[in-house]
Amino acid sequence: MICKPTHPIVVLGAGGQLGQEICKNLQSRALPFTRLALDITNRFTVLRQLRDLPASAVINAAAYTQVDFAEVDPDICYSVNAQAIYHLVEACRLLKCPLVQLSTDFVFGGDRTRQSPYSEDDLPKPLSVYGRSKLAGEQIAATWPAHFIIRTCGLYGGLSANAEAPSFAKTMLELAENHLSLRVVADQRCTPSYVPHIAQAILKLIQTEAYGTYHITNAGSTTWYEFASTIFQRQGLGVSVIPISSADWGAAAARPHYSVLSCSKYASVCGAPLPSWELALKEYLDYRNSI
Ligand SMILES: NC(=O)C1=CN([C@@H]2O[C@H](COP(=O)(O)OP(=O)(O)OC[C@H]3O[C@@H](n4cnc5c(N)ncnc54)[C@H](OP(=O)(O)O)[C@@H]3O)[C@@H](O)[C@H]2O)C=CC1
Ligand SMILES: Cc1cn([C@H]2C[C@H](O)[C@@H](COP(=O)(O)OP(=O)(O)O[C@H]3O[C@@H](C)C(=O)[C@@H](O)[C@H]3O)O2)c(=O)[nH]c1=O
Structure with missing residues (x-):
């Protein structure tokens, strides 16, 4: 069951920020389905639409992401x-092709003393409904042996409806236009990741038959406070960033204080790790400044 570099690939959630970028990379090989074209919660529609396609993989980038x-x-x-x-899973069984299920660093976080990167073998312990639902999705995807479960984190720099998709980075740049200071959480350590890098990494990995769970993020780690400060510093914006706690921010869903993912399994299968978050951010800002 190999995903040959020339064969068509079904992309679900093709209107989302990662889905769009994957389709852009696949070009004519993409068999894209937006939510409007295919609601993945409808079994009948899923099977009817997918069962006769010449697909060599199904990438599920569709998700409920409002944490x-x-x-x-x-x-x-x-x-x-x-x-x-x-x-x-049922569709992939009929198509005899791999299922690529996107997941998240938010399957971790319950270990409040953690201070070293999580490997794929670490026991997940989500803190939120979103995290628990994504973990349940992983477990269902894993019932089909030909699965790639890919956990990533803090996506930014993709498209949505042909404009830049909403993300923390985009929000910061927009808020900077009319704020002199911003309050940003400084007690969540993770690795914000650049959508073009993640899309390319996924397409590289799925050309192998090394099925299983993978962590794929940019390298290194930071906090949202440091990430925002770096954005403003690189852009020469005089916004003062005030570090606050997650409790001060007061979001409805609890977030992990530490959810850095070790990506060494991906690097050993695909030959190299992704660039650091600092380099990825530079690439994003250079691109944004050039348009
Ligand atoms: N964003 C992030 O920071 C991170 C995301 N991830 C994971 O990566 C994957 C991609 O995320 P991302 O691109 O950011 O997400 P987006 O929210 O940008 O895109 C998700 C897409 O799924 C679509 N969708 C929602 N419900 C359905 C449905 N019932 N049937 C079909 N399509 C549906 C949405 O359509 P519509 O817009 O019409 O609702 C949207 O186009 C997800 O699995 C997510 O959990 C992991 C870590 C970080
Ligand atoms: C806009 C803003 C956010 N924040 C905080 C809120 C939150 O804790 C953190 C990041 O905010 P966001 O809302 O961008 O992201 P959040 O919903 O926390 O992001 C998550 O998305 C889901 C889908 C995932 O799977 C995760 O990997 C993760 O990146 O920044 C501030 O502290 N100040 C601000 O001005």
């Missing part, structure tokens, strides 16, 4: 992030 709203509406979050994956 705070998920706390008040867990049913819709679970139906997209978990229940729907049963339908995708």
Whole structure:
């Protein structure tokens, strides 16, 4: 069951920030489905639309990603992030092709003393409805042996409806236009990751038959406070960034204080790690400044 570099690939959630970037990389090989074209929670539609396609893989970039709203509406979050994956497993079984299921660093966080990067073998312990729903989705995807479960983190720099997708980085740059100071959490350490790098890494990995769970992020780690400060410093913006705690920010969903992912398994299968978050951020800002 090899995903040959010339064969078409189904991309679900093709209107999302990662889905769009994957389709851009695949060019004519993409068989893209936006939510409007295919609602993954509808088993009948999934099987009818996918069963006869000449697909060599199904990449599921569709998800419910509103972490705070998920706390008040867990049913819709679970139906997209978990229940729907049963339908995708069924479709991949019919198509005899691998399932590529995107997941998140938010499957971790419950270990509050953690201070070293999580490997794929570490026991997940989510803190939020979103994190638990994504973990459930992983477990369902893993019932199909030909699976790639890919955990990533803090995506930015992708497109949505042909404009830049909402992300922490974009929000910071927009807020800087009319704020002299911003309060940003300084007690969540993770690795914000640049969508073009993640999309390319996924497409490289799935050309192998090394099925399993992988962590794929840019290298290194930072806090949102440091990330925002670096953005403003690099852009020469005089915004003062005030470090605050997650409790001060007061979001509905709890976030991990530490969710850095070790990506050494990806590097050993694909030959090299991704660039550091600092280099990725430079690439993003250079691109943004050039348009
Ligand atoms: N964003 C991030 O920082 C991170 C994301 N991830 C994971 O990466 C993956 C991609 O995330 P990202 O691109 O940022 O997410 P987006 O929210 O940008 O895109 C998700 C897409 O899924 C679509 N979708 C939602 N519900 C359904 C449904 N029932 N059927 C079909 N499509 C649906 C959405 O459509 P619509 O817009 O119409 O609702 C949207 O286009 C997800 O699995 C996410 O959990 C992991 C770590 C970090
Ligand atoms: C806008 C803003 C956010 N924040 C905080 C809130 C939050 O804790 C942190 C990041 O905010 P965001 O809302 O961008 O991201 P958040 O929803 O925490 O991001 C997550 O998205 C999901 C889908 C994932 O899977 C994760 O990997 C993760 O990146 O920054 C501030 O402290 N100050 C601000 O001005």
